[in-house]
Amino acid sequence: MNVTQFFSEHSSEILQATLEHVWLVGATMLLAVAVGVPLGIVVARKPWLSKPILGGANVAETIPSLALLGFLLPIPWLGDRADRLAITALTLYALLPIIRNTAAGITGVDPAVREAARGMGLTPRQILFQVELPLSISTILAGVRVATVLTIGIATIAAAVGAGGLGEFIFRGLAMVNDSLILAGAIPAAILALGADFLLSIMERVLRPAR
Amino acid sequence: MSGAPIPGAIGETIIEFRDVGYRLPDGQALLGSINLSVRRGETLVLLGRSGAGKTTALRLINRLADPSEGEVLVEGRPTRDWDPIALRRHIGYVIQDTGLFPHYTVEQNVSLVPRLAGWPELEIRERVLSLLALVGLDPGIFLKRYPHELSGGQRQRVGVARALAADPPIVLMDEPFGALDPLTRAEIRGEFHALQKRLQKTIVIVTHDTSEALLLGNRIALMEGSGLKGLYTPQEFLQSKEPVAAAYAAQFHALADFERGR
Amino acid sequence: MRLARARVCILALLGGWLALAACNTKRGETIVVGSKNFPEQALLGEILAQRIEARTHLRVERRFYLAGSYICQQALLAGRIDTYVEYTGTALTAILHDPVESDSGDVFKRVKQEYASRFQFEVMPSLGFNNTFAIVIRGEDARRLHIGTLTEAARYSSQWRAAFGYEFMERPDGYPGLARVYGLKFAAPPRILDLGLLYRALLDKQVDLVAGNSTDGLLAARDLVILQDDKHYFPPYEAVPIVREDILDRYPEVRDAIDELAGKISNAEMQKMNYAVAGEGRDTSEVAREFLREKGLD
Numbered sequence: 201m202n203v204t205q206f207f208s209e210h211s212s213e214i215l216q217a218t219l220e221h222v223w224l225v226g227a228t229m230l231l232a233v234a235v236g237v238p239l240g241i242v243v244a245r246k247p248w249l250s251k252p253i254l255g256g257a258n259v260a261e262t263i264p265s266l267a268l269l270g271f272l273l274p275i276p277w278l279g280d281r282a283d284r285l286a287i288t289a290l291t292l293y294a295l296l297p298i299i300r301n302t303a304a305g306i307t308g309v310d311p312a313v314r315e316a317a318r319g320m321g322l323t324p325r326q327i328l329f330q331v332e333l334p335l336s337i338s339t340i341l342a343g344v345r346v347a348t349v350l351t352i353g354i355a356t357i358a359a360a361v362g363a364g365g366l367g368e369f370i371f372r373g374l375a376m377v378n379d380s381l382i383l384a385g386a387i388p389a390a391i392l393a394l395g396a397d398f399l400l401s402i403m404e405r406v407l408r409p410a411r
Numbered sequence: 412m413s414g415a416p417i418p419g420a421i422g423e424t425i426i427e428f429r430d431v432g433y434r435l436p437d438g439q440a441l442l443g444s445i446n447l448s449v450r451r452g453e454t455l456v457l458l459g460r461s462g463a464g465k466t467t468a469l470r471l472i473n474r475l476a477d478p479s480e481g482e483v484l485v486e487g488r489p490t491r492d493w494d495p496i497a498l499r500r501h502i503g504y505v506i507q508d509t510g511l512f513p514h515y516t517v518e519q520n521v522s523l524v525p526r527l528a529g530w531p532e533l534e535i536r537e538r539v540l541s542l543l544a545l546v547g548l549d550p551g552i553f554l555k556r557y558p559h560e561l562s563g564g565q566r567q568r569v570g571v572a573r574a575l576a577a578d579p580p581i582v583l584m585d586e587p588f589g590a591l592d593p594l595t596r597a598e599i600r601g602e603f604h605a606l607q608k609r610l611q612k613t614i615v616i617v618t619h620d621t622s623e624a625l626l627l628g629n630r631i632a633l634m635e636g637s638g639l640k641g642l643y644t645p646q647e648f649l650q651s652k653e654p655v656a657a658a659y660a661a662q663f664h665a666l667a668d669f670e671r672g673r
Numbered sequence: 674m675r676l677a678r679a680r681v682c683i684l685a686l687l688g689g690w691l692a693l694a695a696c697n698t699k700r701g702e703t704i705v706v707g708s709k710n711f712p713e714q715a716l717l718g719e720i721l722a723q724r725i726e727a728r729t730h731l732r733v734e735r736r737f738y739l740a741g742s743y744i745c746q747q748a749l750l751a752g753r754i755d756t757y758v759e760y761t762g763t764a765l766t767a768i769l770h771d772p773v774e775s776d777s778g779d780v781f782k783r784v785k786q787e788y789a790s791r792f793q794f795e796v797m798p799s800l801g802f803n804n805t806f807a808i809v810i811r812g813e814d815a816r817r818l819h820i821g822t823l824t825e826a827a828r829y830s831s832q833w834r835a836a837f838g839y840e841f842m843e844r845p846d847g848y849p850g851l852a853r854v855y856g857l858k859f860a861a862p863p864r865i866l867d868l869g870l871l872y873r874a875l876l877d878k879q880v881d882l883v884a885g886n887s888t889d890g891l892l893a894a895r896d897l898v899i900l901q902d903d904k905h906y907f908p909p910y911e912a913v914p915i916v917r918e919d920i921l922d923r924y925p926e927v928r929d930a931i932d933e934l935a936g937k938i939s940n941a942e943m944q945k946m947n948y949a950v951a952g953e954g955r956d957t958s959e960v961a962r963e964f965l966r967e968k969g970l971d
Contacts, residue, residue: 282751315510335512371738
């Protein structure tokens with residue numbers, strides 16, 4: 201049976217897997233932003249922390265994804281549920297671009313603006329939320345965009361440890377030597393990645409403050 | 412208690428430097444043993460070369476830095492005893508690059524401090540309109556503009572308006588007109604001179620421009636090599652025998668001669 | 674203001690993602706049958722699926738060739754599949770992490786009990802065969818030497834060459850334990866061969882003894898004999914359907930459908946089906962359909 205036929209006959213399963221995939225990626229990105237942006241702010245505030253924090257994130261990034269999933273598997277609470285495991289590993293991967301871009305965005309704020317903000321009597325918190333973050337949001341979003349596309353890709357590997365998603369089609373197709381199955385996973389994954397990249401790049405442009 | 416200004420008469424000391432020294436973490440001294448008083452209502456100019464410590468001294472007043480030795484008193488209290496946020500809201504601050512928030516409109520930039528202080532919306536609106544008029548910007552045109560849509564001179568005017576927004580008794584200005592071309596600079600300088608009397612504020616200006624110092628300052632504090640060389644009225648300055656002052660004066664006269672075509 | 678726009682964008686993204694995630698429920702009346710990634714599992718999955726289709730009004734979705742027990746377990750836990758066939762020994766050691774036992778009744782009881790209490794899964798009765806390790810020799814040798822058990826074979830081991838798969842050599846409950854329990858001493862250290870080549874080497878007389886699985890297709894088609902594990906060294910690997918309890922509660926007819934499969938597949942029948950698919954290249958669902966028809970279960 202040719203590919204289009206396969207897709208139309210198995211559309212509900214493919215949709216199901218796509219939703220699983222979206223769920224994995226969405227949960228990961230939420231966590232990664234919640235952890236990564238504050239860490240990026242810390243790195244911007246205290247440059248001496250940039251080595252340990254960025255270094256740590258870099259190490260996580262460098263470990264091959266399948267190996268990282270394998271490392272985390274034996275850990276008691278994590279390894280019991282594949283989605284916990286996958287989201288943990290995926291979050292570690294997503295952290296580096298987010299931390300790095302947040303730090304770069306904040307340190308890249310015009311020093312004169314920061315000096316004026318301090319001199320006018322804004323508290324550090326007000327400076328962060330009213331000046332630094334709004335001015336960095338485009339850069340931070342660029343990091344989020346990279347991280348999201350990365351996560352969509354690596355999430356396909358998470359199927360190897362049972363997290364479901366579109367990768368499962370790919371692995372099953374490989375085991376059965378069935379091209380249609382492989383494509384049923386690969387094509388939606390590619391579309392997801394392209395779509396997310398597109399959407400986020402629009403957001404990036406919309407939010408970029410004028411120079 | 413921090414934050415409450417002590418009302419007082421014109422002429423009394425409002426800012427005071429007592430044996431103030433400032434040293435960088437690596438040991439280099441930017442200021443050494445400065446003693447200086449600024450009287451309420453006067454405009455004091457800190458004149459000197461780049462690196463003479465003028466900006467450092469200025470930043471000690473609104474506690475953007477703390478002295479390594481001695482103390483700086485504002486309204487009779489050492490800056491160390493002031494809550495830095497309250498102190499800074501008590502003082503207007505204008506810098507050379509203006510530091511206007513690029514993501515805020517002119518209106519949002521100017522109204523920043525009153526908004527933080529919780530002024531009623533209507534009062535804020537009125538204040539912004541009157542300030543813009545004061546600095547010579549048509550509110551109808553400029554309220555909703557963003558800084559990147561303004562010329563250098565217009566930005567500087569907004570910067571001054573912003574500093575004056577919450578009506579602080581003290582205004583600090585660090586090379587406020589330094590980034591402008593000579594014509595605009597002279598123009599704005601003249602307008603500011605006209606404003607000074609109306610404002611009735613204590614103003615400390617850092618500059619390296621002699622004509623600016625002579626025009627705007629009630630007194631000139633000459634700084635050289637991280638030390639205070641002397642305190643002069645403009646007249647005294649021009650006639651001073653002190654070598655550095657004389658050098659400045661000579662340069663000023665030379666320019667004036669040139670302008671007069673001799 | 675830009676900030677307001679930013680807030681709207683972020684809320685829209687969040688809302689979209691939550692909405693999508695909430696949609697993540699199966700369509701109406703569907704059961705998902707899973708299987709691991711080798712032909713016997715696909716056959717068993719297909720038998721389960723066809724049975725449910727025949728006996729109930731439910732739609733069956735097949736999610737076969739999942740790469741292993743851990744993945745199937747995770748899928749079952751997450752509700753991505755509703756049932757698959759596991760082997761009791763694997764369930765005991767690989768999933769429950771309990772120590773190895775060799776009494777099949779005990780193993781079944783323990784697995785059934787723990788699966789219910791820990792995961793809310795129901796372990797259905799065995800399908801009837803035990804896919805355990807099989808130590809295999811050529812039929813002619815078995816007849817000539819009159820040996821049928823491993824204990825009897827051990828006497829001749831010093832004259833034989835053996836070959837095993839990599840995993841069997843490495844597993845503590847594989848070759849090392851076997852050699853110890855039966856006192857096997859081969860002429861030379863056993864060769865390690867690819868699983869697919871073991872029977873070929875045996876039939877070509879390059880080796881005299883190999884370890885395979887008791888339901889391997891070739892065992893039905895060639896003159897090969899499984900030596901009896903009379904000391905019960907190998908743990909039992911009875912094939913049992915595992916089903917989520919909530920599915921059985923919601924669709925009780927599924928229980929009946931699967932119950933009727935209990936004990937219906939003998940070792941020999943499984944071997945025959947495996948050979949049909951792996952050896953003769955026949956279509957899995959056809960072979961499954963044929964089997965069900967023969968048993969009157971279609």
